[in-house]
Amino acid sequence: MNVNRRQVLWAGGAIGASALLAACGSGDETSAKSPAGKGEKPRRGGTLRVGALGRASAITRDPHGTQANESDYLIISLVYDTLTVPGAKPNTVPRLAASWQASDDLKTWRFTLAKGAKFHDGTPVTAEDVVWSLKRLRATPSGASRLPGIKAENIKAEGTDTVVLVSDYPNAELPQLTRLTTFVLKKDTKDSDLGKAPGTGPFKLDWFRSGNARLVRNADWYGGDVHLDAIEVKIFESPQAMANALLAGQIDVASNVGAVAARTAEKRGDVQVVRRPNDMAMPIVMRTADGPFADVKVREALRLAVDREAMVKQVLSGYGTVANDILGTGDPAYAKDLPQRARDLAKAKQLLKEAGFDTSKTYKLLTTEDIAGLAESATLFASQVREAGVKVEVVRQESATFWDKTWLKGDLYTTYWGTNDSVVFFASKTMVSDSGQNEAGWKNKEFDAAYRKAMATKDAAERAKVLHQLQQIEHDASGYLLWGMADGIDLAGAAVRNLPTLPGYGRVQLERAWLAR
Amino acid sequence: MAGTLTPTARHEPAADSRTPGRTALYAAGVLARRLLLLAGLLAAVFAAVELLPGDAADATSERGESAADLAQRRQLLGLDRPVAERFWDWMTGLPTGDLGTSARGEQVADLLARPFPNTLLLGGLALLLTLVASIALGCWAAARPGGPLDRAVSASATGILALPEFVVAVALVLVFALWTGWLPAVTLTDSDGSPASWRMLVLPVLALAVPQIGWNTRIVRAALADEARAPHIDTAVLDGLPRHRILVHHLLPGALPTIAAGVATSTGMLLGGAVVVETIFNYPGVGSVLAGAVTDRDSPVIAGVVAVTGAVITAVLLLADLVRTWASGGRT
Numbered sequence: 001m002n003v004n005r006r007q008v009l010w011a012g013g014a015i016g017a018s019a020l021l022a023a024c025g026s027g028d029e030t031s032a033k034s035p036a037g038k039g040e041k042p043r044r045g046g047t048l049r050v051g052a053l054g055r056a057s058a059i060t061r062d063p064h065g066t067q068a069n070e071s072d073y074l075i076i077s078l079v080y081d082t083l084t085v086p087g088a089k090p091n092t093v094p095r096l097a098a099s100w101q102a103s104d105d106l107k108t109w110r111f112t113l114a115k116g117a118k119f120h121d122g123t124p125v126t127a128e129d130v131v132w133s134l135k136r137l138r139a140t141p142s143g144a145s146r147l148p149g150i151k152a153e154n155i156k157a158e159g160t161d162t163v164v165l166v167s168d169y170p171n172a173e174l175p176q177l178t179r180l181t182t183f184v185l186k187k188d189t190k191d192s193d194l195g196k197a198p199g200t201g202p203f204k205l206d207w208f209r210s211g212n213a214r215l216v217r218n219a220d221w222y223g224g225d226v227h228l229d230a231i232e233v234k235i236f237e238s239p240q241a242m243a244n245a246l247l248a249g250q251i252d253v254a255s256n257v258g259a260v261a262a263r264t265a266e267k268r269g270d271v272q273v274v275r276r277p278n279d280m281a282m283p284i285v286m287r288t289a290d291g292p293f294a295d296v297k298v299r300e301a302l303r304l305a306v307d308r309e310a311m312v313k314q315v316l317s318g319y320g321t322v323a324n325d326i327l328g329t330g331d332p333a334y335a336k337d338l339p340q341r342a343r344d345l346a347k348a349k350q351l352l353k354e355a356g357f358d359t360s361k362t363y364k365l366l367t368t369e370d371i372a373g374l375a376e377s378a379t380l381f382a383s384q385v386r387e388a389g390v391k392v393e394v395v396r397q398e399s400a401t402f403w404d405k406t407w408l409k410g411d412l413y414t415t416y417w418g419t420n421d422s423v424v425f426f427a428s429k430t431m432v433s434d435s436g437q438n439e440a441g442w443k444n445k446e447f448d449a450a451y452r453k454a455m456a457t458k459d460a461a462e463r464a465k466v467l468h469q470l471q472q473i474e475h476d477a478s479g480y481l482l483w484g485m486a487d488g489i490d491l492a493g494a495a496v497r498n499l500p501t502l503p504g505y506g507r508v509q510l511e512r513a514w515l516a517r
Numbered sequence: 518m519a520g521t522l523t524p525t526a527r528h529e530p531a532a533d534s535r536t537p538g539r540t541a542l543y544a545a546g547v548l549a550r551r552l553l554l555l556a557g558l559l560a561a562v563f564a565a566v567e568l569l570p571g572d573a574a575d576a577t578s579e580r581g582e583s584a585a586d587l588a589q590r591r592q593l594l595g596l597d598r599p600v601a602e603r604f605w606d607w608m609t610g611l612p613t614g615d616l617g618t619s620a621r622g623e624q625v626a627d628l629l630a631r632p633f634p635n636t637l638l639l640g641g642l643a644l645l646l647t648l649v650a651s652i653a654l655g656c657w658a659a660a661r662p663g664g665p666l667d668r669a670v671s672a673s674a675t676g677i678l679a680l681p682e683f684v685v686a687v688a689l690v691l692v693f694a695l696w697t698g699w700l701p702a703v704t705l706t707d708s709d710g711s712p713a714s715w716r717m718l719v720l721p722v723l724a725l726a727v728p729q730i731g732w733n734t735r736i737v738r739a740a741l742a743d744e745a746r747a748p749h750i751d752t753a754v755l756d757g758l759p760r761h762r763i764l765v766h767h768l769l770p771g772a773l774p775t776i777a778a779g780v781a782t783s784t785g786m787l788l789g790g791a792v793v794v795e796t797i798f799n800y801p802g803v804g805s806v807l808a809g810a811v812t813d814r815d816s817p818v819i820a821g822v823v824a825v826t827g828a829v830i831t832a833v834l835l836l837a838d839l840v841r842t843w844a845s846g847g848r849t
Binding site for chain 2 (some may be wrong): 169212242245247249250401403404
């Protein structure tokens with residue numbers, strides 16, 4: 001029961017974070033063990049039954065609300081379209097917006113809508129619909145963080161197919177922000193009609209009941225061929241029940257089911273384990289503003305004291321990769337060439353000595369059991385750094401207490417992000433001096449300058465150079481110890497083809513999936 | 518003539534205590550006590566949620582929501598008011614069927630409208646199965662007191678009643694769904710929100726009922742043993758009445774009050790166990806709503822579940838009381 005609840009919360013937290021921050025979702029590698037041969041031709045027809053996590057008490061139908069349930073988010077994103085969607089390379093690709101263009105100062109962005117885009121009731125999508133939807137999104141409690149820097153009055157229509165967004169400051173990454181929550185509804189849709197409001201997406205709603213839904217193909221979709229006749233979404237409270245349903249053949253896909261289920265399924269020849277790399281970051285945060293970890297040498301020592309391979313192997317059951325203390329590993333701009341930090345206890349001890357770190361004291365590492373493996377990561381970390389002479393006591397806090405009292409404030413704590421794929425996302429949300437969720441209380445002028453420069457640089461190559469510099473600073477001095485990245489894990493029946501392998505919310509893009517049966 | 522103590526004779530009411538008015542008054546008294554208990558329980562629920570760290574505004578917030586937004590939502594949900602006041606507001610809505618509004622803005626009554634009948638169906642079937650199986654097993658064991666069969670049934674009943682529902686559930690899924698593939702592993706719902714096939718009910722009902730069958734078989738067996746020591750049974754045996762006739766006409770009616778009490782007690786445990794079993798089988802019942810509501814610190818939802826479940830348990834207990842009063846006749 002406990003495990004189940006925790007894992008459901010994982011989903012909730014992940015969605016909360018990613019939906020709220022309207023951020024990123026892309027990776028540059030795929031590792032699906034799909035048996036589909038490259039030359040296999042998509043077959044038309046069939047109903048794909050997808051299990052997704054969700055809690056009955058948290059069901060929502062509002063595309064601009066808080067989707068705490070994966071099941072709700074999945075249904076919404078199959079019925080409605082966002083302006084852009086996550087891609088592999090680049091990490092932002094067109095959807096309802098076919099193209100976009102920025103002014104020279106990177107403040108004014110023009111999005112041109114896809115030709116032939118229609119709502120499910122047949123009416124064409126106009127710029128007015130998009131403007132109305134974005135304004136509605138902006139007016140939600142977390143609207144300011146979903147569309148940062150864009151005031152409601154600065155969202156305007158230009159003709160029938162162009163939407164103009166004016167940012168308060170230069171923002172080279174603005175199209176990235178429109179990837180996750182910018183669902184477009186028809187202008188003036190009443191709140192009471194949300195349940196049956198027509199969307200523009202690849203599937204139309206057939207029925208919805210208590211978190212379960214049947215969606216049928218939108219033959220008229222502007223985005224290309226949809227192979228499946230229908231998708232049935234089944235809500236599951238626990239990953240274990242979802243895995244059982246898949247193993248018993250009651251569903252075809254168990255979405256985001258986690259490592260425990262994957263271990264069981266690995267032994268079965270008739271089940272595909274789809275790994276989506278760079279899905280979840282769960283770094284350890286060391287407070288830089290004050291307290292025992294304010295000295296950059298102490299933070300460096302801890303980064304050298306951790307045994308990353310052991311962490312990935314034990315905490316993630318091997319379903320993950322070692323990381324290098326830079327957040328945003330799925331970004332095409334991720335600095336792969338920076339040397340990988342490895343364990344070096346001698347150097348760690350020396351740095352602690354130089355910094356005058358008090359090794360006689362015991363330091364508290366605060367954590368919560370929101371997601372699978374988080375508290376376990378803290379425990380393993382504590383035993384590893386003890387070998388470098390640092391005594392750490394792990395304190396598990398109840399979720400609400402953790403987010404209220406520890407997050408953004410603690411000296412040493414664990415955190416997690418389901419939206420881990422863009423370097424800029426983390427820089428803007430958690431590391432720039434004035435960012436609202438500066439988890440480590442980090443203030444670094446050089447870093448701020450690099451960030452501002454990157455955001456105001458139009459030339460892609462030039463921007464990449466500045467982003468590299470930004471990552472170097474982050475690697476050397478930030479408050480994060482990112483030991484590894486967890487894979488996202490879906491299970492699928494043998495007949496399922498072409499499931500998405502992108503991290504984060506790339507996983508809801510099921511419009512290209514098909515069934516070989 | 519000796520040995521003519523027929524059931525009819527036993528059920529002859531003692532004139533003073535068996536008038537309809539008295540029975541109704543007694544029932545009303547019991548009902549009032551039970552309702553008072555339920556009200557106390559609901560107050561305890563509100564108090565318990567209050568003691569949990571965090572509140573509904575925190576629990577349902579998005580990560581990074583600003584303090585101002587949180588404060589605004591706290592006010593909207595009425596969380597800035599004292600818990601006693603919120604409880605009073607909620608309670609006064611209860612007689613009109615208003616169960617309040619959840620932290621996510623849904624009417625609690627709507628939230629429970631679909632899952633609660635599903636849970637009642639699950640619990641009801643489990644209760645029925647418990648009743649039938651435990652009486653059958655109990656009688657079977659009692660037929661040859663002290664024999665190997667009796668010992669086997671009693672011992673396995675004791676073993677089974679100690680098993681928590683989730684152990685039974687996991688074992689059932691493993692054997693009947695994952696290994697043999699005979700039955701579905703989880704419950705999927707139809708477009709009307711109820712289980713898509715009756716076969717999906719089998720395992721959850723079994724998982725709920727098995728521990729209760731163990732428990733009630735012991736009760737039935739013990740009640741029959743007690744009853745068998747009564748003088749009229751000796752007489753019946755001496756009269757040479759057939760064994761099954763003694764069982765059905767003489768032993769069971771006497772044991773009925775005890776059996777009724779036992780099964781009524783099981784109602785509470787069945788509905789409690791449903792929370793766990795529903796999660797394991799993904800059954801669309803009130804258990805999942807409750808589990809989510811506790812995570813959300815959503816007092817109106819938790820109290821709503823407790824209120825409707827409590828009402829059902831109260832009704833069953835009352836029924837059991839009436840059965841006992843009726844079956845025990847004048848003797849107490």
